[in-house]
Amino acid sequence: MKKGFIGFLILLFSCQSNDNTTIVGSWQLSGSRYGTGAEIISHEFDSEIVINFENNGNYREYTNGKQISDRFFINEKDFVVLLNSKLQDSTFYSYQIKGNKLILDEVDKNGSFICDEGCTSIYKRLKE
Secondary structure (H helix, E strand, O other): OHHHHHHHHHHHHHOOOOOOOOOOEEEEEEEEEEEOOOOEEEEEOOOOOEEEEOOOOEEEEEEOOEEEEEEEEEOOOOEEEEEEOOOOEEEEEEEEEEOOEEEEEEEOOOOOEOOOOOEEEEEEEOOO
16 A cells, blocks of 8 residues: 555656646745735745755755655645644645745645635745
């Protein structure tokens, strides 16, 4: 079973082209968007938070000099799932790639937004 899952990940990532439509690469947090019930508020900012998605299914997140390393995958509902082995937990995100932007919205495993009014993190692709 484990070998089948690893084989699936290898197949999944080997079929992706090396263009800007893949999540693989380094992304820096550059903005957020959320709703208040009356309006949508967007902020752009400089951040030291960087997440790197690798072809082999590993991800590394760098925040304030600290690094989190674990596994990720894209599930059957097309959500990015970040695994946290230490906490034995997973975080689900719906995602879109628009140009050099990665747009993440945290969702539950069924696809419902975690935030009632939406809370979106916007990352910009870093040049490799």
